[in-house]
Amino acid sequence: MKNTLLLYFPFFICISHAFAQSDSVGKVVPGIEHFEFVFEGEMPFEQCHASSIEVLGDGRYMMVWFAGTHEKNDDVGIWMAQGRPGNWSFPKLLVKVRNDAHWNPVLFQNPAGRLFLYFKVGKEIDDWETWYIHSDDLGNTWSNPEELMPGDQGGRGPVRNHVLVLSNGTWLAPASIEKNRVWNAFVDASSDYGKTWVKSDTLELDRQLINGEGVIQPALWESCPGQVHMLLRTSTGKIGRSDSNDYGETWSPVYLTDLPNNNSGIDVAHMGGKSLALAYNPVGKNWGSRYPMTLAISEDNGDSWPFKIDIEVGKEGNEFSYPSLLYEAGHLVLCYTWNRTNIRFVKIRM
Template structure:
C-alpha cells in the first residue's frame, strides 16, 4: 500500500502532503515492532525492526528491508525489497538502531537477552550500505547491567564530533544516561544517571495491567527510559524521555553530555511508550509520540509535534493515526528539509511516512 495524504498542519494554517507506504508486502513473522530508519549514503532508505512469535521470545530476531531509490527518492520512487534476517541468537533480540560512522561505515546496534534488566548490546557493521554485514560483537565487553550504547533511538553526533547515544536501564527504578564515544564508536563512557527525583518503587510491584502486546516483564518498574536527543545552536544537549508518570520528561546537559540535570516533566502527555524527535538544519524540532496521559495507556493516536523555539514549547501539527489500535515506537530522521519516519502499524507491518518541512513555510 502507498498513498498520498493531504493534512491540515494546525500550525501556520498550512497543509502537509504525506506519502505513506508499508515497508513489507508480507510480514515474515507473527509480529513486528521497534523500527529504525536511515537515509543511505548511496541513496535510498534502510529500515530495521525486530520480529518473531511474541515480544521477548527466544525466536525474536532483527530484520531489515532496503528501498533503493537513487535519484528518485524525493519523488517516492523505488520499491522496498523483501525483508531479510540480520541477527538471531539463542535469546530474544530487541530495539535495532542504525547510525553512520565518520568513514561511512554503517552501524547496527541491537539488544540481546531474555531479561530487559540484563540485556547486552551488540553491534554489526557494513561497508556497503547494508548489502553485507560483519559478525555481531558485544559493544562493551562484559556488560550485563542492562545494555550500553543506544537503547532505542538514534545517537547524535555533536559539532565536536562526539557521538552521544541515549541509553537507559530498567532495574525497578528506571533511569536514563548518555553513552559517549570520542573515537567514532570504538569505546564508550557513561554520563551520570538521569532520573526523576524522589520517585519510589516497591520491588515486585506491577505498575499496570494492560493489553499492550509487550513482554510481561515491562509492566514492572517506574521512571524514565529511551531518550531522544538533540543539540542546540549554543552547544547544549537535550533529551526527551519516555516516562511512566503520564508526561514526557526532559533533561539537559551543558558539557556535551557528560553531566545531566534530573528529569523534569513537560506538558506533553506520554503513555509510557516510545517517542522520537529530530532537529532540522533550520533549527525546527519534529517530535512523534502517543500523546496519551496514562501509564501503559493506549498507543493511539500517534501524533506529530513541532517546536520552533528549541523545545521550549510544542504545537501539534497533525495525527498520523487515530484508529483504536497500536501505532507506536516511531523513528524519525531528517535529510535536509525532507522528513522520514517509521512506526509500528498494529504490529502487522512497519509504516513509512515522508514529507517536506518546506510545506510549513
C-alpha cells in the same frame, strides 16, 4: 522552513484526521508525500516491533526491526528491508546471535559513511547485552556481531533512538537501564568513533515527581555547540526532559514537559536552529493506548509545541508505536510499528 511550517500546519490540523484513517497516500494532503506499508503479502514472522530508519542516499533508506513469534520469544531476531518509497526489498533476517530474544535495533551512519546496527540480546530486559555489526557498503555486507561492552548486562549504548554526533565530534548514545522495574537514563559517549564508550551518571530523578518505574529511552539533539538536550519516555503521564551545558557530560535534574506520554517510545528530529519535530503518542496515561501517532513541531527548542497533526488516528485495539524519526533535506522521514504486523513508512515535505 519557518514560513513553510506556518503555511502547512493549520491546514494539516483541519484535515489530518480524515487522511490518517486511510491506508492510501492521500494526495490531497500537502506535504505528505509517502504513507505506506513496508511489507506486502505473507511474512516469515508473526509479529514485528521497534523499527529504526537510516538514510542511504539517492532517495533510498534502510529500516530494521525485531520480529518473530512474539516479543521476548527465543526466535526473535533483527530483520531488515531497504529501498525507496514504493519499492522495498522483501524483509530478511539480518542478525541472530543466539537462541535468545533480540530487541530494539538502532541504525546509525557515521560521518565517514560506515553504517552501524546496535541491538540488544537477552531473555529479560534487566539483563540484556548490547551487540553491534557494521557495514561499509550501505548494508549489502556486514561484519560479524560483537558485544559493545563485553560482560555488561543492562543497557550500555543506544537503547532505542539514534546516536547523536555532536559539534565537537563526540558520539552520544542515548541509553537507559531497567532493573527490577526501576528505570533511569544516561548517555554513553565515544570520542574515538565508537571504539570505546564512557558512561555518564544516571539522571537526577525526583521519584515524587516521576512516579512509577521512572524514565527510559532518551531522544537527543544539540541546539548549539555544547548545549545538548533529551526528551524522555516516562511512567508518569508526561514526557520528561533534561539538558546539558557541557556536551553531555553532566545533565540537569529531570523535569516534566506539558507533552502527554503513555509510557511508550518517542523520537525527536532536529531541523536546524530552534526547530524540532517530535513523533509520539499524545496519551497522558501510564501504559496508555498506543494511538494516535502524532507529529508535533517546536520553533523554540522544545519550550512549546504549537503545531500538531495526527499522522494516523486509529481506534481501540490499534497500536501505532515506537517511531523512528529523521530530518533529511527539507523532509521528515519516519517509520513506526503498525499493529505489530507491519512497519509504516511516512515521508513529509516541510
